[in-house]
Amino acid sequence: MNSIIIEARDIVTAFGDMLIHDHINCSIRKNEIYALLGGSGSGKSTLLREMILLQHPKSGTLKVLGIDLNTITPLEAQNLRRQWGVLFQSGALYSSLTVGENIAMLYHEYTDLPPKLIDELVGIKIDLVGLPPHARFLYPSELSGGMVKRAALARALALDPKLLFLDEPTSGLDPLSSRQFDALIAQLRDLLGLTVVMVTHDLDTIHHIIDRFALLGEKKVIAEGTLNEVLQYNHPIIDYFFQRGSYGIKD
Amino acid sequence: MQSSSTAHLEIINEHFHTLLQCSGMWTLPYLSTVAYQLETLNPESSVIWDVSHISEIDSAGIALWQLYHRAFEHKGLESKLIGANPDHDKLYRLLYSHTYEPEQPPKTHSWLYVLGHETHQNILGIGTFLAFLGEAFVLLVYTLLHPTQIRYRSIVAHIFATGATALPIIALSAFLIGVVVAYQSIVQLQKFGADIFIVDMIGISLTRELAPLITAIVVAGRSGSAFTAQIGAMKMTQEIDAMKTMGFDPFTFLVWPRVIALMIVMPLLIFFADIIGIFGGMVIAQAQSHLSFSEFVHRLQGALPIKHYIIGVVKGPFFAFLIAIVSTYRGFQVSMNTESIGYYTTKSVVNSIFLVIACDAIFSVLLTELKL
Numbered sequence: 001m002n003s004i005i006i007e008a009r010d011i012v013t014a015f016g017d018m019l020i021h022d023h024i025n026c027s028i029r030k031n032e033i034y035a036l037l038g039g040s041g042s043g044k045s046t047l048l049r050e051m052i053l054l055q056h057p058k059s060g061t062l063k064v065l066g067i068d069l070n071t072i073t074p075l076e077a078q079n080l081r082r083q084w085g086v087l088f089q090s091g092a093l094y095s096s097l098t099v100g101e102n103i104a105m106l107y108h109e110y111t112d113l114p115p116k117l118i119d120e121l122v123g124i125k126i127d128l129v130g131l132p133p134h135a136r137f138l139y140p141s142e143l144s145g146g147m148v149k150r151a152a153l154a155r156a157l158a159l160d161p162k163l164l165f166l167d168e169p170t171s172g173l174d175p176l177s178s179r180q181f182d183a184l185i186a187q188l189r190d191l192l193g194l195t196v197v198m199v200t201h202d203l204d205t206i207h208h209i210i211d212r213f214a215l216l217g218e219k220k221v222i223a224e225g226t227l228n229e230v231l232q233y234n235h236p237i238i239d240y241f242f243q244r245g246s247y248g249i250k251d
Numbered sequence: 252m253q254s255s256s257t258a259h260l261e262i263i264n265e266h267f268h269t270l271l272q273c274s275g276m277w278t279l280p281y282l283s284t285v286a287y288q289l290e291t292l293n294p295e296s297s298v299i300w301d302v303s304h305i306s307e308i309d310s311a312g313i314a315l316w317q318l319y320h321r322a323f324e325h326k327g328l329e330s331k332l333i334g335a336n337p338d339h340d341k342l343y344r345l346l347y348s349h350t351y352e353p354e355q356p357p358k359t360h361s362w363l364y365v366l367g368h369e370t371h372q373n374i375l376g377i378g379t380f381l382a383f384l385g386e387a388f389v390l391l392v393y394t395l396l397h398p399t400q401i402r403y404r405s406i407v408a409h410i411f412a413t414g415a416t417a418l419p420i421i422a423l424s425a426f427l428i429g430v431v432v433a434y435q436s437i438v439q440l441q442k443f444g445a446d447i448f449i450v451d452m453i454g455i456s457l458t459r460e461l462a463p464l465i466t467a468i469v470v471a472g473r474s475g476s477a478f479t480a481q482i483g484a485m486k487m488t489q490e491i492d493a494m495k496t497m498g499f500d501p502f503t504f505l506v507w508p509r510v511i512a513l514m515i516v517m518p519l520l521i522f523f524a525d526i527i528g529i530f531g532g533m534v535i536a537q538a539q540s541h542l543s544f545s546e547f548v549h550r551l552q553g554a555l556p557i558k559h560y561i562i563g564v565v566k567g568p569f570f571a572f573l574i575a576i577v578s579t580y581r582g583f584q585v586s587m588n589t590e591s592i593g594y595y596t597t598k599s600v601v602n603s604i605f606l607v608i609a610c611d612a613i614f615s616v617l618l619t620e621l622k623l
């Protein structure tokens with residue numbers, strides 16, 4: 001049931017002389033919403049980038065969907081990339097294409113479905129993420145920040161991935177949109193059987209939809225587990241991150 | 252019932268209805284054959300979809316069913332679904348929670364409208380360019396009245412970037428132009444035994460016309476495009492907005508340092524191109540008609556009045572002004588998408604080369620009329 005989807009063992013990452021990860025371990029199970037937490041510069045985005053093959057750790061093994069990323073062949077990598085969707089922090093929509101074309105591009109490249117069906121699929125993905133129907137004809141430069149996030153999520157969901165990576169999905173959204181976004185992610189996880197890995201700073205998101213998380217700090221994983229499990233530990237970074245004792249999460 | 256590694260659709264025609272027996276994996280990678288089966292299907296009686304044997308379905312599967320469900324109903328046929336399990340139902344509800352209505356794409360306009368619109372835009376473009384020029388000059392006057400505001404460091408940095416680092420490519424271009432002109436003319440002059448006039452030919456044509464023009468074209472391609480791309484990128488990253496909010500005027504900080512630097516550098520580059528171009532001619536003259544370097548230089552002193560050289564060099568600041576002002580203006584026009592940087596950089600180079608040639612033509616007519 002709780003099979004492991006992503007497993008990181010002894011990951012070491014360094015940029016030049018600067019050590020980012022010092023023997024990091026974490027594992028992400030099927031069908032859970034997992035977060036990488038930590039202050040700025042704690043290397044959580046770097047870890048996410050390593051999981052999606054944009055960067056390579058200096059040493060250590062990283063397995064995604066059972067495939068070791070150290071020994072992956074280009075063909076396997078291409079297959080793997082079709083099984084995940086990635087939402088970048090700034091959206092990263094192709095600015096020369098409309099929102100609809102941004103989504104349809106994946107269907108045109110990877111399937112041979114008839115245009116009518118692609119059209120229908122683009123329509124429902126846009127509707128699914130809560131964008132108005134006319135949004136498909138707009139260019140990314142004509143969208144507001146929140147709409148860009150939604151459009152990027154629609155694109156990430158285009159191929160019905162089993163694994164969804166989100167880099168700060170709620171940053172730059174208003175509180176209500178953030179909660180709607182969270183609810184949408186949770187609903188998608190339940191209905192589509194997704195596994196979601198996200199980098200986030202949003203305490204409400206952590207509180208409401210995250211199942212388990214890893215808290216990164218001091219180049220290590222300080223704690224991994226559910227919120228209640230992690231709050232049992234006593235560590236200054238945990239106290240600081242969850243603002244324990246002040247206006248954050250109460251003991 | 253069927254092997255479940257792909258999507259299947261069995262069409263059973265019965266008396267009063269068409270039964271569509273769906274089975275297998277109705278997921279994205281397997282749907283294309285089923286989609287074409289449905290496309291060619293033309294039922295005449297009510298349709299019943301039996302989905303009880305579908306092993307796995309995703310949004311594409313649901314969308315496919317919904318698309319043809321609607322199409323059949325549109326034809327006035329009844330379309331019923333049997334055997335849906337709660338999972339299918341939940342997914343359907345998620346995907347079609349709102350009454351989804353396909354939106355018509357915005358209308359495209361007739362060619363006449365496009366022509367009129369483009370013409371109007373171009374006329375407005377002249378206006379905005381003049382406004383840009385006007386604002387630039389207002390700020391130039393202001394800066395000159397407050398000399399502490401002049402960005403000396405920036406000017407020097409641009410002199411280095413647009414001048415010193417351009418020397419190799421300008422040397423190469425000017426040398427080759429000298430070689431080409433000398434080679435072509437020497438063949439003609441030899442027919443008349445007038446080889447010695449190669450010196451006049453090279454001296455006058457290079458210093459007066461060719462060296463300034465070639466230098467301006469190389470600079471427009473090299474520095475003009477760089478100016479547009481630099482300012483465009485700054486605009487995209489909101490750096491220009493940040494400068495404005497801090498009270499750093501983009502004209503004093505970005506436009507004038509580039510314009511002034513280029514206006515200082517261009518005459519120097521033209522002078523450099525003159526020397527290298529004439530040297531190129533000398534090399535060919537020696538190789539082709541055994542005219543030694545010292546003879547060439549001796550003849551050049553008599554054959555090349557100083558005015559040709561001065562006219563060539565004086566054109567420099569004018570060309571420089573046109574290149575720099577057009578390319579910075581195009582930089583400010585870049586909008587928030589990555590394609591526009593390329594678009595405006597191309598436009599800036601094309602515009603500035605055109606303006607340089609037009610300006611050269613005006614010089615040529617004016618100076619000839621003035622008997623210079």
